[in-house]
Each structure stands twice: as structure tokens, then as C-alpha cells.
Amino acid sequence: MTAGSDRIPLVSLQGVTKRFPGVVALADVSLDVREGELHSVCGENGAGKSTLMKVLCGVITDYEGDLVLRGSPVRFERTRDAEAAGVGIIHQELNLVGELSAAANIFLGRELRNSLGLLDDRAMESAAAALLTELECHIHPRQPVAELRVGDQQLVEIAKALSLETEILVMDEPTSALTTAEVERLFRVIGRLRGAGVTILYISHKMDEIFHLADRITVLRDGRLVDTLERRQTNPREVTHLMVGREIEATHLDEPRQPGDVVLSVDRLSLPWPGHAREWRLQDISLKLRAGEILGVAGLMGAGRTELLECLFGCSAERPVGGIFLDGREVRLFHPSEAMEAGIALLTEDRKRLGLFDRMTVKENLTMCVLGKTTVMGFVHSGRENGFAVDSVNRLQIKTRGIDAPVTSLSGGNQQKMIIGRWLLTKPRVLLLDDPTRGVDVGAKAELYRLMDKLCREGLGIILTSSELPELLTVCDRILVLSEGRLTAEFSGDEATEEKIMEAATFGPGVGRSS
């Protein structure tokens, strides 16, 4: 921690440049990592964080510049080389074989064998158990990792890295899928690793974590290293400023919106959770949404945000109980097609997996829900279909080479706009947006906010969930807070603050309601 800057750095990147076709992912990045420090690397999506880490871990091998380890240049040809040199990585998307046990995963690729050359499961399991206990991970080493919680899976990865005698551990946004308790445990584990002398490169864009953990902070922007700062000599505001390249101005939305009549109301909605101790994923949720209003739904991961939207769209895993009313009339939704007909649209959380038809063109993606309206004598009429697609592209200003371009040629933000466009063609009354700005860059985010505002002014009722509180505070007229499947608070846009929302979101069940 107090390692002097005059000592030879443990890792040194010197003028590293990596070009992909058409993009410079890393431009002349030079970075020193001192022995024993926790060095945080932050930057927006696409800033080059992951590329930098892939260079360090031997995933990317064709880069310009040098990688110097303990004063001597190295060139990793594959990840095994990096592992052998003591560099390990915990990927954001964990790299485990779900069907195999925790012990088997820890020793994957270098299994212990007995004198007959057969797998020595007992030795591996006892070694794994020792490692896991050290990490406060109370699982059985024989348990298949697919059955484990994400937080425990991550610790299995860390155990794997430890068993490799890793000296430099890269952690890529390790808290993105963890509960508060798991985050705290992870931080204790990180403390213990540092006590054991492990150098940690911590990739994150969460300021509170970075300022809690890091000794030094490196900011990347557009593939360039902006600055490396001592944590003591900076503050979150400065780092954010460096990340974005400008102060984040709250996207200013002109005059306040005028909500109209109640378009959607939910009365004591509950969603069962068979086989789980909590029994209910959602319990007694009541809410009202007005036309021309954006209603935010806040909550930690697992609070039931997505499940609530799924109930309203008729695609929940179990059948919900309670009433859903559209324009005062009760609707029963058993399939998304019924929700669509009733005038409800859902933009799913996972665009790639649940929203995009990646083998189709922009046009085919846009017209998917309204193809039935284009037919003449049972056949799709190209002219009408093109008309729908062109209208959407113009209305939402989707940047595309044309309506026949493959959908994969669009940027994330434009894909998101395109899927909103798909739903707007169905002329919905209620638009449900499940974390619509996830994986979308800052500029596109602002554009999506303006689009939501515009749609709202045209009389659409919008329910928005987000994992980012500032986003909800920026765009919502009202914010509901969910905690473990219950509604714990409701704030108007003016009175809501991040602190108030977090407080309500971390309420356990049974705690009194505030409003």
C-alpha cells in the first residue's frame, strides 16, 4: 500500500495499442501497477477497460506495445501463460462449468491425480474445502456450481485463482450481480487477499466501491488513459468528470408533464414463488399509472422489478393473483400476444437474449409485431411493410444504413430504439421499460430519456425500471420502491433522493411502509 513509486512496478504496460477493424480500442496506454496495491480501472462502456484486461491476461495477443512483469518484458500467447506468470482474472460473466462440482471447477484443467492416474476427488475436495472456508464460502465442494448463488460462484472462481497462486488478480465488475451482503463478504475477501500480498486490478464504474477499496484510480476514456490518480487526492466527482469528459448535466426536460387519467391500475398483485422460502416473488403490489406519466420502479437486484413487469405483460413464470385493470376494465393476460392486443408493450431487460432477432434485418425486426396489418389476401405486402419500417426509423431517428441492413450493424442504443419502435407500431397505451439503458453509452442514454419524455407527452403511460438511481430521478414523475417483493415506498419526483430510495430498497420484509 505504501509501496514507493521508485520501486520497480509489478506490472507495467508500455504504449499498448490495440486496433480492431475500424476502431482503436486502446491507444498508447501506459500504466504501472505497484506491488500489493489495489488499482482501480474505471471508464464508461467502450472505454477500453475490458480490452486492457484481455491484453494483460493473454486473451488478446496481437497488440502493439509492451507488457513488462517485474521489470522483464513478457508476451503471453494464451491465458495459460498468464496464469503461469501469476495473473488471474475473474470475468464479469463467470467462467465455470455449471454441471461440475465446485471442487472440479477449481481444479479444472489441472486435476489432481492419484498413483493410478485416476482423478483424486478426495484430495481435490479437501483442498477446495480449505480454500472455500478461507473465503467465507459455506458450500459443499461437491455441489454443482449451477446450483450455487452468483456470489458463491464468484468465490469459487476466486478460489480457483488462489489455487493457481495468483499474484495479480483482475476483477471485472465483480459486484454487478451481488446482493448487499454478498458485496460486503466480497470486500472482506478482498481485504484478506490484500493481506496475503495479492495485487488487485479492480474494474468498476461504481464510485462508492472504488473509493472504498482503491489505492489508486486509473480512468480510461475512448481507449486512452486519461489519468491515474491517488485515491486520497481525488473525489468521485472528479473521477466521473474524467470518465465522461464533461460534467454530467442532468438531462434537462423542459416543462413538467401533465399526467392524464389513470390508464393502468394494479390491485393487490402477488406472484407465487413455488419451492422458495419466501413463497412470493411479489406480494400485495398496488399501483396506478396515468397517461402521460413516467412511473419509476426502483429496487435492488432480486427485489422483483422484472417480475412485476412480466406480470403486467402476461409472461410471468407463474400465474399472478390479484387484479390488473386497463382503463378501469379488468384484463387477464396469459400470453404476451394478449397484452399486446390490450395495448401493453414490454421492452425486455436483456436485449440480445429476449428482444433482438439477430439474424434478421432492421425492417424485419421493426415490423415483427404488426406484420398482420400489412397483409393483402394473406400475403405480406412489401410496400406496406417498408412503410411501417421507414416511418419508425424516421420517427425515432434510428441510425441505420437502411431498413434492409442487418440488425447487428446497429449500435446498442439504436437497437434499443429500434425495439421501442417495434412496440410503438402496435400503438400501445402502456409502455413497460425494463432497464432500457443498460449497456447503452451516455449519449444514447440522453437520447432515450428525451424519447421517453416525448412519448409521454403524446399520452403514453410509461413504467420504467432501472438499476441506476440517477436515471430514475432524472426521468420519473413518481418512483415506487420494491424490496424483496414488497412495495416499501412511493416518492414524487421532487421529494425523491438517492438516500431515501436506498433506504426503502434495503428494508426487509415486514418493516413498516413509508410514503
Added chain:
Amino acid sequence: MSLFGRSPLTANEMGLLGAIVLVLVLTTLLDGNHNYWNEPWLSAEDIARQTALLGIFSLGAAVVIIAGGIDLSSGSMIAFSGTICATIMVLLAPDAMQNAEPLGLPIIVLAIVGTLVVGFLVGSLHAWLITVVGLPPFIATLASLVGLRSLGRVVCENVTEVQFGGKSSQIQIYDEQFRYLATSVWIPVVVFVVLTVCVWLLLGRTVVGRHIYALGGNEDAARLSGIRTGRAKWLAYCIGTMTATIAGILFIGDQSVADPQTLGRGYELNAIAAAVVGGCSLQGGIGTAPGTALGALFLRVVIDGVAKIIKTGADVYEGLIVGLVVVVAVAFSKFRERR
């Protein structure tokens, strides 16, 4: 813009067309007996008939593959439907069937319609097993692959015992009118061409066709876009079995016997091969009817060419050729994708 919205043939299909011409030229040049040169019409008729018989049920396999599934049952479905068709004729006119007398058109029509209904029912069974029971398509249609052939034999033996007084594992078909279905070149070819155009229109120009592509490309996204994926699957699997049913009817006419044990054995893989060579992706969401038709034509042309050049029965090398063609065609398209 062409009649069908996009360019009628993809690059892959143009390549396939070129390859077909190349194989035909090579066969003409290398064949010592110069069959193609001396008897062009006879050779063309033969290839056309064989292609039609393969292509008809390859179209069904392609639709199922495009919908993101797989149908392993078509070979057994051919055997089963052929047996059912012959069985219906035996039940309706036992004496005529036994004494090789003409059956008359009404009985033939009834037999064909009845067989198509059976094909529809088997397709519905597949769809039910997959969408309601939740079996993987591989398992549901594997059960049919094994089961239908055996069931065909059970039906055949019981019906022959009752109607003819002696168990038989096959039923002879003498009726000239019925056999004309397959012995004439033009009926199978016309059926094939009409089916190709129908499937082309269905997939390319109708809402449910687009839904089938969407289902194969991303089933979750399709459901969440309000598409009734169960219905689209039902249609796809019914097309799969009903094309095999049509092929089964033509095959028993061609062979003048319905033998559930040998008819169409292993043909399900030929159909999948034709679809894949024709550009369908086994991951679903990609493929066309003309591509599949060309895939079937290419397979038959290569099989026929090798038989002509080596001068043995086509069936000796058939499996080997199909295997090689699939590997080469798919490797080639992967190679082109990567560039």
C-alpha cells in the same frame, strides 16, 4: 425488388446452382458410356424423379429446421404413411388388392386423403409432445423414428392376417392407376415444384412464415413479441410429417409394395442433408425453400454422377456421397462466412 420481396436466390443458392451445372458437365465428360450425351431426356427424367422424391420431404425437414427444431422421423414416417395408404386400400377393397384387380379412383382418393390425415395427426403429436409435454424435438421425433416403423409393421401384419388370412410384413400394390402416381415422371415433379413454391410463399410472404423464422432465430424474443410460438411450431411439424406422408404415398407407387421395414430407411438424414446443403442453419432461423430444393437436386446429381462414372448401383455409394457432400458444403459456407 423481385416478386418475392428480396432477390429470389441468395449467394449460397447461386453457388449451388453453379455447382450443379459443374457436376453435370463433369459427369457428361467423364462417363465412359456417355449416358447424359446419348440419352439426355432419359437421364433428365431419372434425375428429376429422384430429386422430386427426395425433395418433397426435404422441404418439410427444412421448415422444421428453420423453426429451430429437428424432425428425425421422416424416414419412418414415409414407411408408416406408405403402409397406412396400402392398408386403407386393403381394408376398402381386400379382394381387388389380393387379386391384382383395378381399385377404382374413389378408393385411391380415399386412401390418399386418409393417409394425409394420419400424417397431420403424427405432426400434431410431435407438436404436442414438444410444446405441451416439453420434450426436446430431438427426443420427440426420435421416438417416432423408432416407433412408427414398428407400428407400421404391426398394422401391416394384423390387417393382412384379417383380410388375407395370412400374416405378411408387406403389401403388394398392383393397381396401375395408383402406381402411375410415381411411375409417371411428371406427377412427382409437379408435386415437388408446387410444394416448393407453396413453402417459398409461406415462409417468405406470410405472417406465419416470418414467425417461423423468428421462432427459429430467437424463441424467447418471439414469444415476448406476442407471437404464438406453439402454433407456429405446430404448423412446422405438421408440414414436416405431411411432406413425408406425400413422399410415402409416392414411394409405394414407385416400388409397387408397401414394406414398413425397408421403405425410407435412413431417409430422414438425407432430408436434413438436403436442407443443410441448401443453406439451412441447424441453429434455426435461416434457410429457404428454393435453397432446399437445389440442395436435394445437388445431392441427386452427385449421387447419379458418381454412379455413372464408377458404373455401380447408385445406392452403393449413396451414403458416403451424402456424408461427403454435407461436410464439404457446410465447411465451404463456414469458410465463406469467415472471410
